[in-house]
Amino acid sequence: MKEPLWKTLTPGSVILEPGSSAKFKTGSWRSMRPRWIEENCIQCLFCWIYCPDMSVIVEDGKRKDFNYDYCKGCGICALECPGKKGNKAIVMEKEGG
Amino acid sequence: MGKIVAVTGNEAVAESLRQVNPDVCAAYPITPATDLMQRFSSFISDGKVDTEMVLVESEHSAMSACIGAAAAGGRVATATSSQGLALMWEMLFIAAGDRLPIVMPVVNRALSAPLNIHGDHSDTMGARDSGWIQLYSETAQEAYDNAIQAFRIGEHPDIRLPVMVCMDGFIVSHSIERVEYLEDAEVRNFVGEYMPVNPLLDIDNPKSYGPLILTDLYHEYKRAQHEVMTRVKNVVLEVAADFEKLSGRKYGLFETYRLDDAEIAIVILNSAAGTTKDVVDSYRSKGIKAGLLKPRMFRPFPYEEVAAALSHLKAIAVLDRADSFGGYGPLFSEICGAVMSMDGKPPMINRIYGLGGRDYMPNQAEKVLDELVGIAETGKVHTLKDYIGLRE
Numbered sequence: 001m002k003e004p005l006w007k008t009l010t011p012g013s014v015i016l017e018p019g020s021s022a023k024f025k026t027g028s029w030r031s032m033r034p035r036w037i038e039e040n041c042i043q044c045l046f047c048w049i050y051c052p053d054m055s056v057i058v059e060d061g062k063r064k065d066f067n068y069d070y071c072k073g074c075g076i077c078a079l080e081c082p083g084k085k086g087n088k089a090i091v092m093e094k095e096g097g
Numbered sequence: 098m099g100k101i102v103a104v105t106g107n108e109a110v111a112e113s114l115r116q117v118n119p120d121v122c123a124a125y126p127i128t129p130a131t132d133l134m135q136r137f138s139s140f141i142s143d144g145k146v147d148t149e150m151v152l153v154e155s156e157h158s159a160m161s162a163c164i165g166a167a168a169a170g171g172r173v174a175t176a177t178s179s180q181g182l183a184l185m186w187e188m189l190f191i192a193a194g195d196r197l198p199i200v201m202p203v204v205n206r207a208l209s210a211p212l213n214i215h216g217d218h219s220d221t222m223g224a225r226d227s228g229w230i231q232l233y234s235e236t237a238q239e240a241y242d243n244a245i246q247a248f249r250i251g252e253h254p255d256i257r258l259p260v261m262v263c264m265d266g267f268i269v270s271h272s273i274e275r276v277e278y279l280e281d282a283e284v285r286n287f288v289g290e291y292m293p294v295n296p297l298l299d300i301d302n303p304k305s306y307g308p309l310i311l312t313d314l315y316h317e318y319k320r321a322q323h324e325v326m327t328r329v330k331n332v333v334l335e336v337a338a339d340f341e342k343l344s345g346r347k348y349g350l351f352e353t354y355r356l357d358d359a360e361i362a363i364v365i366l367n368s369a370a371g372t373t374k375d376v377v378d379s380y381r382s383k384g385i386k387a388g389l390l391k392p393r394m395f396r397p398f399p400y401e402e403v404a405a406a407l408s409h410l411k412a413i414a415v416l417d418r419a420d421s422f423g424g425y426g427p428l429f430s431e432i433c434g435a436v437m438s439m440d441g442k443p444p445m446i447n448r449i450y451g452l453g454g455r456d457y458m459p460n461q462a463e464k465v466l467d468e469l470v471g472i473a474e475t476g477k478v479h480t481l482k483d484y485i486g487l488r489e
């Protein structure tokens with residue numbers, strides 16, 4: 001007989017697999033979506049510092065596009081983005097809109 | 098053989114903690130438990146233990162720090178009472194849900210309002226569903242013995258749950274009694290070296306405590322938590338048997354006093370059981386077959402064993418030193434649960450006594466026994482729930 005599911009759980013709901021939260025794609029909660037406008041970007045990396053998740057991808061010191069798997073659309077990056085001469089490099093848009 | 102001393106309940110339990118020498122203790126003072134932790138912190142200051150004491154700004158923080166330290170892999174203890182326990186409320190469930198074997202003596206005290214510092218059981222009864230094991234103690238000796246056994250019970254590999262050791266505020270915590278202490282080495286051997294399970298400080302194997310678990314598995318986790326509780330009974334008895342070998346003092350899931358051939362009996366917790374035993378003796382000398390049952394383990398509650406011990410009685414009074422306003426007292430509800438499946442259930446009454454430290458006097462027990470004599474004859478109960486010892 002198959003063991004019931006509740007008997008197979010880790011005691012105390014401890015998670016023994018490090019880094020497993022990467023499997024939890026929290027981006028599905030998003031109702032607003034940040035859009036990167038590359039020509040206005042001065043590569044200050046404020047967005048990378050301020051993003052509370054890991055949704056701003058930086059490679060070789062350069063900002064790349066968003067990783068939408070974890071972006072919750074909080075808009076902090078858009079708020080903090082200085083942009084170029086007053087033109088924001090991040091704008092928030094309605095998800096699926 | 099250790100020494101025989103004259104000490105208060107708080108002193109005795111502080112001594113048990115000194116002998117166990119936990120790794121971490123986080124505490125906040127509250128009457129009547131203050132003196133317990135104050136004595137223990139003196140042991141720390143005097144270099145008698147190497148416990149790390151975390152002084153916090155509230156009991157909520159005390160339990161939070163205990164949870165952190167226990168998850169890190171330490172043997173952890175604290176103590177509290179009344180409002181302090183109430184302030185720990187949300188963290189109690191987390192300690193149990195995370196399966197962290199924290200040991201916490203609770204000096205039973207009434208809950209506000211009105212503000213009252215004296216002994217009743219409303220604090221720990223309010224925490225009975227938090228997932229903690231609860232042991233109750235009649236005397237300073239029992240509190241000392243229970244505290245030592247609590248480490249073995251809670252830390253047992255089949256259990257891994259936090260344990261409350263309850264004793265009556267002032268009546269036991271501040272009264273001097275004869276207590277037999279074990280030798281330090283005996284206690285140390287008895288509790289053994291602490292073996293953490295999934296410690297956070299094992300940094301080669303990173304892990305997370307306290308994840309978000311929603312409708313997918315929460316229900317199953319709670320089912321598993323109940324299952325652990327079903328194993329506690331055997332461990333409590335196993336630990337008690339080992340403890341008896343060491344100390345000569347016998348413990349079970351509950352204590353019975355002149356109950357085997359009794360016709361009527363009082364079920365009662367903690368210090369008031371002592372007074373009741375005296376009254377049982379005087380009724381026995383009058384030829385009335387009275388007896389007593391005093392639960393030791395209240396969570397998990399040993400329903401079947403209690404039912405078997407009470408099954409031959411003609412009338413039972415359950416005395417509660419805590420109330421459920423608009424409901425029966427918490428002990429009465431458990432005894433109802435125990436006898437529910439019995440054929441020919443004995444008639445039962447629930448009497449609330451001693452709230453806010455109101456003295457429980459022999460004449461209160463006498464009145465209850467007199468009423469039970471009548472119920473045993475007629476089988477009729479007039480008032481199911483009532484209050485005794487009320488001022489006129």
Ligand code: SF4
Pocket residue numbers: 034050051052053055056066070071072073074075076077078
């Ligand atoms: S919207 Fe919020 S989560 Fe998404 S990238 Fe910007 S800061 Fe990060």
Ligand code: SF4
Pocket residue numbers: 036040041042043044045046047048063077080081082083084089090
């Ligand atoms: S904050 Fe704006 S300007 Fe700075 S790197 Fe991010 S997108 Fe570019």
